[in-house]
Amino acid sequence: MPLSSPAERDHIHTRKITCTGYRRKDGLWDIEGHITDTKTYGFENNDRGEIPPGVPIHEMWLRITVRDDMVIHAAEAVTDHAPFSACDEIAPNYENLVGLKIGPGLKQQIREKVGGIYGCTHLTELMGPVATTAFQTIFPIRVREAEERRKQAEQDGATSGPSRKRRSPLVNSCHGWRSDGAAVKRIAPDMYTGDPSSG
Incomplete structure (x- = not known):
């Protein structure tokens, strides 16, 4: 607009x-x-x-x-x-x-x-x-390639121990990336601070 x-x-x-x-x-x-x-x-x-x-x-x-x-x-x-x-x-x-x-x-x-x-x-x-x-x-690009490596390791049967938490340096850098917002809940749920029961 x-x-x-x-x-x-x-x-x-x-x-x-x-x-x-x-x-x-x-x-x-x-x-x-x-x-x-x-x-x-x-x-x-x-x-x-x-x-x-x-x-x-x-x-x-x-x-x-x-x-x-x-x-x-x-x-x-x-x-x-x-x-x-x-x-x-x-x-x-x-x-x-x-x-x-x-x-x-x-x-x-x-x-x-x-x-x-x-x-x-x-x-x-x-x-x-x-x-x-x-x-x-x-x-x-780094996130995409890390995800591709993770998927390839799973296909190859590699075990890398417990899965790593998804972290993002963008959290709380702007309104869209606020820690209690829908984007963070979806992309970096371990950093989400909102109501866990919200849709």
């Missing part, structure tokens, strides 16, 4: 963010983010001269390479367009993200590595959707 009809208005600015996840042949994962900011009007920029309508004032790329354990193995940033000629100088600092783990506390760790004058506001912001895309890329 779309948003309600807006008031009469003029289009001024567009920010586009695209994030894509890839599984590499070497077993690692590449997550790439691309951000652009464009205006519907042209304007004069001290470092770049006239910037016509639709030409990016910001255009940046960020790639992180992640291991199965969600630890960043490599990081690379590129600035194609920025308002100041010095902006692209900071891109190499994003290699400082190597070693960080995608999970709780990541935002603070990113700020410590590339916050303020040690980074680019837009590249640092881009790490938010890039990290989410990493989780969306890696987690479902």
